[in-house]
Amino acid sequence: MSPKETNIEKRTIAVLVDNEPGVLARVIGLFSGRGYNIESLTVSEVDQLKNFSRITVVTSGTPQILEQIKAQLERLVPVHRISDLTNEGPAVDRELALVKVAGAGEKRVESLRIADIFRARVVDSSHDHFVFEMTGKSDKLDVFIDLMQPLGLVDVSRTGVVAISRGPKGL
């Protein structure tokens, strides 16, 4: 029934908005109302003086849908600028995860050893648990979390992706 959903691509889009009430709801409502995917969404104020917030959305769809998403975002009145970080040249994207692992003995040692390999830091610990903090690409976080699964994984909290273009130019 549905049109051939081949060529699905993933994009990271940065959106610079006025930090006004409801702006996040507007962006999220746009995605849910029009049936677009949100794989991850982060938002925070980035310029207190100018009152700008920056939203980073990771989304997926056909190239036509992705163009629609960008045009629809740009159409929102409080949106200043958007940038397709995936398409407009190289970009750095990062995510932070806090991962809680509980256990004792061999498993506990193993979790610490893996954390070391992944350059995760211990930010909280007791005799029977660790909280690791790890920053990296999302897929690297996925792998780390997977590896923690059999070692007593209790809880995961992730920020979602933030991204910025490489090179000297800004948004």
Next chain:
Amino acid sequence: MASEQMNGAEMVIKSLVDQGVEVIFGYPGGAVLPIYDALFQQNNIEHILVRQEGGAVHAAEGYARSTGKIGVVLVTSGPGATNAVTGLTDALMDSIPIVCLTGQVPTHLIGNDAFQEADTTGITRPCTKHNYLVKDIGDLPRIMHEAFYVAQTGRPGPVVIDLPKDILQGKSDCYIPPEEVKHRSYRPQVDAEPSKIEQAVKLIAAAKRPIFYAGGGVINAGDRGSELLTRFVRKLGAPCTNTLMGLGSYPASDPQFVGMLGMHGTYEANLAMYNCDLMINIGARFDDRVTGRLDEFSPNSTKIHVDIDPSSINKNVMVDLPIIGDAARVLEAMMTAWDEGGYQLDQKALKAWWSQIEEWRAKDCLAYTQKGKLIKPQYAIQRLYELTKDRDTYITTEVGQHQMWAAQYFKFEEPKRWMTSGGLGTMGYGLPAAMGVQRAHRDSLVIDVAGEASILMNIQELSCIAQYNLPVKVFIVNNQWMGMVRQWQELLHGARYSESYSSSLPDFVKLAESFGMVGMRCEDAADLDGMIQEMIDTPRPVVFDCAVTQDENVFPMIPSGAAHYEMLLGPEDKAQKPISEEGMVLV
């Protein structure tokens, strides 16, 4: 320099006056009483008291669409705001500039489920172009002026300003006039890139079978939009079709006009769209009512799409040359480039194209036969057109078969004469819209072409029409059915007429009389002209109940999910072309 001390409500009125507003459509309630108080103490702005808030928004839409100005609405919190939602959605879909002021409970009660509290900005976020909740009186003047700017510029649309009662009652000297407000981020692009204009005229010059497909965007571009479209199309000698929203943007009596296109468009318009080699879309949005089945939509044409809204580009149909800009400015630039380049269409090819189009036109797809006493609905509407065409006439409609027949049989020679709910298809739109139109054009003939079912959806507004003695004419094409529903049930659901009969109708003549209006009922074709004439000559509001045959269908029809060439021309056609399963799921 600080302005004089005013309370928020006075600032609201002051902003409206400074924005050039002369009339607002509204309904009072607790949360907006401060504004009603301020209204009472001034003489610049007239308030039209509707009978339900939904009527206020449609009235403002009619006012806006027939004048090119912004329609202004004032409603109270809670139910006042929720009643306005349908009209706001309607205005969003049809790109009508509206500023809607809603009352709100005082800021300290927001979130407490206070009496008549509703999350108005939350509810209206998806059905407005933008909305605001004023939390600080210091922001009020800026927000008021920004709202007018946002509603009117770019692709127009409705803007809601939610006004808590304490803000309306608070005092401040912070008022600033419109000139001092500039929006931080919103700057719609109105001028196209020159290189795109060059490419467009080159494509046009190379075309052998071009067609202009013009929509509501041309009308929103102001009178110049239609003027320029007409001049350019005439200069080229190419055919032009209009969408439902675009009717009047090109003069319908012009031989180059091939009629409306789409689901109930003409044979010649739809086949010309299917067979063209160049489509020049100006201010239309490839709506599904226009395209029919997408993979069969004008498969061999190059497509130029001019639109002020970048999100309309490549949404439904992939185009070859998108041009972002205001329709009038783009047309002007195209015409200049065309003249300067000394271009001309290939006259031989154009002649062949026209002889093909004339062949399609000769099918006379809107023909019907009126015999005997019973009035065919098409005949009723055609006579209404013939008897009003030489007057200063404005037409609004409800939604259904009568709406499509009005679109087919009325010929609109100018923009802003035709007000209909296109995108949302809102039954109940026409009567309040006619009120707004009549308020804007007091001496003109304003007719709501209605169905007997639709008219009941906002019938309470007859009381408003009576109060202000707006001489609106309500012409009810009474087929005793929700005709459009009945038609789909006949064609798509095995003639199982589930819940589509209009039973227990009122006596419309008595109904009119009970509001102090004139009521008329016509049942005989022989009386029709005389009675329509009498209606026109009555300088008061009239409800005209026109009894028509009950089982008529609107043709031509491209069933949903079908291609343009699969059009049904009449009842005989339908047996041969069964509707696909895929088409059945479409609306």
